[in-house]
Amino acid sequence: MYTVMLIDNDEMHAEALAARLRARGLNVVRHRKADHALSVLIHKRTHCDLALINVSDLSQPWLRIVRKLQDACFSSSHCCPLVLSLSTVKREPQFELQIERLGARFVYER
Numbered sequence: 001m002y003t004v005m006l007i008d009n010d011e012m013h014a015e016a017l018a019a020r021l022r023a024r025g026l027n028v029v030r031h032r033k034a035d036h037a038l039s040v041l042i043h044k045r046t047h048c049d050l051a052l053i054n055v056s057d058l059s060q061p062w063l064r065i066v067r068k069l070q071d072a073c074f075s076s077s078h079c080c081p082l083v084l085s086l087s088t089v090k091r092e093p094q095f096e097l098q099i100e101r102l103g104a105r106f107v108y109e110r
Helices: 011-023 034-044 062-074 093-101
Strands: 003-007 027-031 050-054 082-087 105-108
Touching: 003 011, 003 034, 011 027, 011 050, 027 034, 034 062, 050 062, 062 082, 062 093, 093 105
Parallel strands: 003 027, 003 050, 050 082, 082 105
Antiparallel strands: none
16 A cells, blocks of 8 residues: 655645545545654654645745655655645746756646
8 A cells, every 4th residue: 555645734625635545545644744744754764655745835935845855755765755746826837847846746736
């Protein structure tokens, strides 16, 4: 079974997304805060196959967070190699491009 690390501080969005992922047979581990998810990855050597990050909150430094997440993953063979950032808020093309340049993928949800 594949494991998805879901980083999402929007309770309703996270629950709906987690339910859809579980319905497809995926194991979902949710973290409300990116800092907590990073700590778990670094210190507990948690395994995941995919990291989903809700980047809708415009007040957060998402590019830095994605970079830190990737650093944690590269430093451990137990971490998630794939990062998908999703947003319910339309982001400017420059942000989307910067996310993609980091090696993550960006998806806009309506």
